[in-house]
Amino acid sequence: MSKIIKNLKQFSTSNDRFEGAHLLCPGCAHSIIVRELLNCTDDNLVIANATGCLEVCTAVYPHTSWDASWIHIGFENAATAASGAEAMYKTLKRKGRLKDPNKPVKFVAFGGDGATYDIGFQFLSGAVERGHDFTYICLDNEVYANTGGQRSSSTPRGASTTTTPAGRVSYGNKKYKKDMVAIMAAHGAPYVAQVAPNKWKDMVKKYQKALATKGPVYINAMSACTTEWKFPADKTIDISDMGTDSLVFPLYEIENGTKLTITYRPKNIVPVRDYLGVQGRFKHLFKKENEHVIEEMQKAVNEKWELLQRREEVGV
Amino acid sequence: MEYKGWDQVEAGAVLPSFSQKSCDVVNQKQEERNYADTNSYTASVSDWRVFKPVFNKDVCIDCQNCWVFCPDTAIVSRDKAMLGIDYDHCKGCGICAEVCPTNPKSLIMFFENEENEEVLSQWPEKKKKEK
Ligand SMILES: Cc1ncc(C[n+]2csc(CCOP(=O)(O)OP(=O)(O)O)c2C)c(N)n1
Ligand code: SF4
Ligand code: SF4
Ligand code: SF4
Numbered sequence A: 001m002s003k004i005i006k007n008l009k010q011f012s013t014s015n016d017r018f019e020g021a022h023l024l025c026p027g028c029a030h031s032i033i034v035r036e037l038l039n040c041t042d043d044n045l046v047i048a049n050a051t052g053c054l055e056v057c058t059a060v061y062p063h064t065s066w067d068a069s070w071i072h073i074g075f076e077n078a079a080t081a082a083s084g085a086e087a088m089y090k091t092l093k094r095k096g097r098l099k100d101p102n103k104p105v106k107f108v109a110f111g112g113d114g115a116t117y118d119i120g121f122q123f124l125s126g127a128v129e130r131g132h133d134f135t136y137i138c139l140d141n142e143v144y145a146n147t148g149g150q151r152s153s154s155t156p157r158g159a160s161t162t163t164t165p166a167g168r169v170s171y172g173n174k175k176y177k178k179d180m181v182a183i184m185a186a187h188g189a190p191y192v193a194q195v196a197p198n199k200w201k202d203m204v205k206k207y208q209k210a211l212a213t214k215g216p217v218y219i220n221a222m223s224a225c226t227t228e229w230k231f232p233a234d235k236t237i238d239i240s241d242m243g244t245d246s247l248v249f250p251l252y253e254i255e256n257g258t259k260l261t262i263t264y265r266p267k268n269i270v271p272v273r274d275y276l277g278v279q280g281r282f283k284h285l286f287k288k289e290n291e292h293v294i295e296e297m298q299k300a301v302n303e304k305w306e307l308l309q310r311r312e313e314v315g316v
Numbered sequence B: 001m002e003y004k005g006w007d008q009v010e011a012g013a014v015l016p017s018f019s020q021k022s023c024d025v026v027n028q029k030q031e032e033r034n035y036a037d038t039n040s041y042t043a044s045v046s047d048w049r050v051f052k053p054v055f056n057k058d059v060c061i062d063c064q065n066c067w068v069f070c071p072d073t074a075i076v077s078r079d080k081a082m083l084g085i086d087y088d089h090c091k092g093c094g095i096c097a098e099v100c101p102t103n104p105k106s107l108i109m110f111f112e113n114e115e116n117e118e119v120l121s122q123w124p125e126k127k128k129k130e131k
């Protein structure tokens, strides 16, 4: 049973299940993404959380910020924890041992990009392949934020991180970001999508679709990180807007591995250069000798957008 | 509450969110809930703030932009109306003031030590559109 959310006023009557006085940085997008998930449904939730900023900052002894069942085991195994809980729930239901078998319960896992793209990758792949009924949400801030900003396979080209520092001999990270959405779609997952917190309506719609889907769902959520992307805390939504409007983070979904739909087309496409210019992690790219990286990034964004549009058109 | 030392905490800790076993949380407003003292709702991060948002109800159009984008569940909205800021949980990030669409803004950031009544009495006028 889906909660009906027609507009923001109505959405604001939701009773929050993610509490304040967690210890995430002021302006952290992780919590905006999480609040929108918890507020988009009235169903009971079982949440597994990988180690990372969200986990570390919302369960600092002796406090929890979660008004839903929540479990943390390790860095790599949020998908495994969620699949285990889901499998146990199904078994207890079959054996008639649930107190309230008709109350809908949804299984959700949260992991950072480090936990998802790198260290929990095989665990996530396994859980999706086994076909558990759960939604995995990656809080993609493109860096190992909680341990001080190391590069992950989600870090974009040109970003300066503590393990790919920009300087005299380097313009920062040399690799292009891994296309996790495509990889998860290739698993044949029934629903895969990319979301961003600034587009709250698109996000809520996709979350609701994800929770209603039977089987494994992967959602990649752009999560602007004021500390590691290096921008002022009040600019989180502005920068997310530039991320979606420059098409660095295009918003789309893929059903059953192939049916691709673009869900947001910016009226005015912002140059990638403008998106990079407001973040300290890309500051060095504006030096003359590094300008080529900006051009290469713009070219890569254009090609990806072209590909998405063609895939949507042809339905592959 | 009394805190345990690190060597007294058992592995596999469980932190209850509510003091009663069953809590119909989705149908209860925060002020109606029986929070356990292990819920971070009972804690405060107000000493994190350097700047604080001040809310001017007279200009607000209840659009709820501030509510949806606040990372700290610190905007108190009830029955579609924005009521104010929960200063125990607000960290002063300034997002709410950035996303507020009214002219003048209904949320403006001030230094933490300024008096709310005073800044409210000197609220800026409507700005003319720049050409
Ligand atoms: C197996 C294991 N390796 C390393 C760590 C240390 N560690 C804790 S959080 C973290 C970074 C998490 O990065 P990410 O998953 O991107 O989440 P973020 O903090 O950026 O939200 C690391 C490396 C750990 N806890 N467990
Ligand atoms: S370091 Fe980044 S992701 Fe971590 S809490 Fe701070 S803003 Fe959020
Ligand atoms: S300043 Fe930040 S934390 Fe405080 S109410 Fe505004 S958005 Fe929320
Ligand atoms: S964003 Fe501004 S106008 Fe909208 S509800 Fe908040 S204070 Fe009121």
Ligand SMILES: [Mg+2]
Pocket: A112, A113, A114, A139, A140, A141, A142, A143, A144, A145
């Ligand atoms: Mg990360």
